[in-house]
Amino acid sequence: MNYIGSKFSLLPFLERHITEFSRPDSGWTFFDIFSGTGIVGRHFKKLGFRIVANDIQYYSYCLNRAYIGINRQPEFGSIVENLPRPADLQPYEAVDTVLDHLNRLDGVEGFIYRNYCPGGTAGKAFPRQYFTDDNGKLCDAIRLQIEDWHRDALISDDEYFYLLASLIEAIDKVANTASVYGAFLKHVKPSARKPLRLERLEIIPDNRLHRVYNCDGGELASKVQCDILYVDPPYNQRQYCTNYHVLETIAKYDNPELYGVTGLRDYNHQKSDFCHQAKALQSLEKLIQETQAKYVFLSYNSEGLMREDEIMTVMRQYGEVDLKKEDYRRFRADIDRENRRYKTDSVTEYLFCLKKAG
Ligand SMILES: C[S@@+](CC[C@H](N)C(=O)[O-])C[C@H]1O[C@@H](n2cnc3c(N)ncnc32)[C@H](O)[C@@H]1O
Structure with a gap:
C-alpha cells in the first residue's frame, strides 16, 4: 500500500543498522509501536523475531492483525x-x-x-x-x-x-x-x-505467537515486554486519521x-501528539523513559517537526546513541506524478539508535 511514511524502500537500511547495533538473539521481541502498513513488522517477522505491532488507526490494526497475527x-x-x-x-x-x-x-x-x-x-x-x-x-x-x-x-x-x-x-x-x-x-x-x-x-509461515494492538502508543509503551522498540511516528502536522479516514x-x-x-x-x-511541534519531543521522551526495551530505534527525517540535535540531546540522557542516515526519495502523491513535477526530490532519512543504560 502506498502509505505516507511507509518504510518499504528502507527495509535493507533498517535491517542492517538495527541488527548491527543491537546484535539480537533468536527469540527477541520486536515492538513496532506505530506500525502503519505493517511492512516493518513483516520484515522482522521473516527474520525470526517475535512481533508486537500497534497502531491507533483501525485499518492499520486490520492489516497488522492479518499480516503479523496470522501464520498460515x-x-x-x-x-x-x-x-x-x-x-x-x-x-x-x-x-x-x-x-x-x-x-x-x-x-x-x-x-x-x-x-x-x-x-x-x-x-x-x-x-x-x-x-x-x-x-x-x-x-x-x-x-x-x-x-x-x-x-x-x-x-x-x-x-x-x-x-x-x-x-x-x-x-x-x-x-x-x-x-x-x-x-x-x-x-x-x-x-x-x-x-x-x-x-x-x-502470509509468513511461522509457529510463534505474535500480538497486535489498536491503542495509543503512549499508553502501551510501558506495558509491552520487548527487546527492541521501533518507533516510526508521524513526521509532520499531517494526521493519519484525516488522510486515511x-x-x-x-x-x-x-x-x-x-x-x-x-x-x-x-x-x-x-x-497524534507527534503531529504537534510543541508535544512531539516530550512524547518521544516519554516512550523512551517508559519502554521495557533495552534498544530503541527511531525512524525520522530531516524535514520532521523534531530537530536532529533535539532528538540526540533527549536520547543521550538515556544511554549510548548512534545516528545512521540515508538519502531517500520523498513520498509523492499521484497528482504530483501526473503533473510531471519530477525534479530530484530527496530527503535525508534518519535512524536514531539507542542502547538504554542500566
Ligand atoms: C510513519 S507512519 C508508520 C509507517 C510504517 N512504519 C510503515 O512502514 O507502514 C506513522 C503511524 O503512526 C500511527 N500513529 C500516530 N500516532 C499514534 C499513536 N499515538 N499511537 C499509535 N499509533 C500512532 C499512524 O496511524 C501511522 O500509521
Missing part, C-alpha cells in the same frame, strides 16, 4: 464447501474460492456507495467521487458479507481479519485520490476505473456521521 493461509472450513468452486483458478485453495465468491457478489447501495460515490452523493450537499459507483457498491457488498459470516460464527477471527485486510488493500488500489483521502480527484484516474478485486495476502470507515463499517466536502468522520480521539 486460512482454510475457511465452515463456508468453503457451500461456495461454487471457481473453474478458472488452477491450482486453487480454499482462500481462492472465498475471494472469488466475494469478487463476484452483486453490488449493494450501502454506506460507501451512498457517501463516497458519484451516484450515491448526486444532488446531495457534498457530491463525492472517491470510488466509481460499481466499486463502491461492490465494496459495500463484500464488507457486509464479511461481517455477516463473522457475526454468524462461520469464519474465525483470523479469517475475518484476513478478508478485511484484503479488502483494505484492494479498495486502496482503486481509490480516486492522489494517494491519500484528504481529497478526491475531479476526473476519474485510470487505476480507479479498474474493478475492485480482492487478492490473496502474503475512508479506509478507517471501511474497516470499522460503523456508519459514522460525516461532515464536510471530503466526508470526514470524528477523529478527535485519534489525533
Whole structure:
C-alpha cells in the first residue's frame, strides 16, 4: 500500500543498522509501536523475531492483525464447501474460492456507495467521487458479507481479519485520490476505473505467537515486554486519521456521521501528539523513559517537526546513541506524478539508535 511514511524502500537500511547495533538473539521481541502498513513488522517477522505491532488507526490494526497475527493461509472450513468452486483458478485453495465468491457478489447501495460515490452523493450537499459507483457498491457488498459470516460464527477471527485486510488493500488500489483521502480527484484516474478485486495476502509461515494492538502508543509503551522498540511516528502536522479516514470507515463499517466536502468522520480521539511541534519531543521522551526495551530505534527525517540535535540531546540522557542516515526519495502523491513535477526530490532519512543504560 502506498502509505505516507511507509518504510518499504528502507527495509535493507533498517535491517542492517538495527541488527548491527543491537546484535539480537533468536527469540527477541520486536515492538513496532506505530506500525502503519505493517511492512516493518513483516520484515522482522521473516527474520525470526517475535512481533508486537500497534497502531491507533483501525485499518492499520486490520492489516497488522492479518499480516503479523496470522501464520498460515486460512482454510475457511465452515463456508468453503457451500461456495461454487471457481473453474478458472488452477491450482486453487480454499482462500481462492472465498475471494472469488466475494469478487463476484452483486453490488449493494450501502454506506460507501451512498457517501463516497458519484451516484450515491448526486444532488446531495457534498457530491463525492472517491470510488466509481460499481466499486463502491461492490465494496459495500463484500464488507457486509464479511461481517455477516463473522457475526454468524462461520469464519474465525483470523479469517475475518484476513478478508478485511484484503479488502483494505484492494479498495486502496482503486481509490480516486492522489494517494491519500484528504481529497478526491475531479476526473476519474485510470487505476480507479479498474474493478475492485480482492487478492490473496502474503502470509509468513511461522509457529510463534505474535500480538497486535489498536491503542495509543503512549499508553502501551510501558506495558509491552520487548527487546527492541521501533518507533516510526508521524513526521509532520499531517494526521493519519484525516488522510486515511475512508479506509478507517471501511474497516470499522460503523456508519459514522460525516461532515464536510471530503466526508470526514470524528477523529478527535485519534489525533497524534507527534503531529504537534510543541508535544512531539516530550512524547518521544516519554516512550523512551517508559519502554521495557533495552534498544530503541527511531525512524525520522530531516524535514520532521523534531530537530536532529533535539532528538540526540533527549536520547543521550538515556544511554549510548548512534545516528545512521540515508538519502531517500520523498513520498509523492499521484497528482504530483501526473503533473510531471519530477525534479530530484530527496530527503535525508534518519535512524536514531539507542542502547538504554542500566
Ligand atoms: C510513519 S507512519 C508508520 C509507517 C510504517 N512504519 C510503515 O512502514 O507502514 C506513522 C503511524 O503512526 C500511527 N500513529 C500516530 N500516532 C499514534 C499513536 N499515538 N499511537 C499509535 N499509533 C500512532 C499512524 O496511524 C501511522 O500509521
